[in-house]
Amino acid sequence: MATKKLGLQTLKLENTPSIISTATIVGPKEGEGPLAKYFDLILANSIYGEKSWEKAEKKILKEAVEMAVKKSHVPNSDIEFFLAGDLLNQIISASFAARELGFPFLGLYGACSTIAESMGIGAMMVDGGFADNVVVATSSHFCTAERQFRMPLESGNQRPPTAQWTVTGAGAAVISSKPQNPRITHVTFGRVIDMGSSDANDMGTAMAPAAVDTIVRHFEDTGRSPEYYDLILTGDLASYGKDIAEELLKQKGYNISQNYSDCGMMMFRPDQDVHAGASGCACAATVTCGYIYKEMLKKTFNKILLVATGALLSTTSTQQGETIPCIAHAVSIENL
């Protein structure tokens, strides 16, 4: 008997695991953005003293995890599981970071939704009594993502207005059974939604319906309304995707315009030439672990619904003309 399940897709975490510490590292461009003061470390350059962009991304992820664990004052030996993912083939940033960190590791892939997926699963492990301290993290890097998914960096091509800028950085959080705020109270795992978009330069349009599906499911399962939350935060729909999501939700009878924001629109200033906004695993991760977490500690926000969105495409699927399957996972983080 699933006693902790609400409705179709939502889990109620009765023991309300807490986020006892977070850490964020971002690249120089992110460090010039409006959220700069919320990040723990801003890199002077995105290669970070390494020989390749991939090695740099792994180092960023690893150091974010170490920083979060250090801030939590939980000894390394008491960190029971490490849940992480990134955008690269075979999630090498996460698994190679795990190789050095030495924690038991679960590699997750939900594209840019991975931070919500890992927080959700990590919180379930703690809530279910399987662990007391779990560290979750995700990373992305502009240069590794560009070369895997798009064109070589120095190639002189034009980006369309709907293109988004992959965030360089990593966010990590320690989820614990300690009774303190903020806590993870509910998790809604999303379905894979494909509304027929196939333009790999327009992720917002592809992902918006997945975000909408999960948000509606969360409200129906929990009986909550948009007003319950201080802020509903989607992952990286960026400017066009955000507008589309708002309108689709309105059509379904939910008006969230008052308290809705998108991490992809918060990371950069409009004059930073990122077109539609930010994206990448690190987008939702650094905004949540940086800005949101720190403002929740100050009680500026007390009830947050993080809906991280991911586009589950690969370069092979795009070349074979497939449309883009998308997903969104929602995590409610609350000060009780």
Next chain:
Amino acid sequence: MPKLTKEQQEYQKFVKKKLPSPPILKNCIMAFFVGGFICVIGQLVLNFFISRGLSLKEAGAHTSVVMVFLGAFLTGLGVYDRIGKIAGAGSIVPITGFANSIVSPAMEFKREGYVFGLAAKMFVVAGPVLVYGTVVSALVGLIYYIFKL
């Protein structure tokens, strides 16, 4: 392309109204001027070689070499992608753009080694141009040959 369901088609129609169209006029104007500017440089180089006593055909080949070098050099300096961002087709179509399309993946994949990285990935962007360019020129040559008979 996979066939879209009715629901997907409706969504795509709904979205189309929301999405911005790229600034086509501005892009065309920038492409015209930057592309034209690159051609002016090419013409100056050509004129220089002719003035030094080369025939038009020889000077043309020399000019290509110089322009390819310039494109590769600016790519290496990290300038060409910035030009390309503004100029679009204006800097992709000239031969300097062809140089960029070979040098940029070569730089990008050098870290995977000189054989399987640099050399193997060098033609990922330019490869199709080379393949179909060669095929089409052979076909055109064949047609020309037949009609000349």
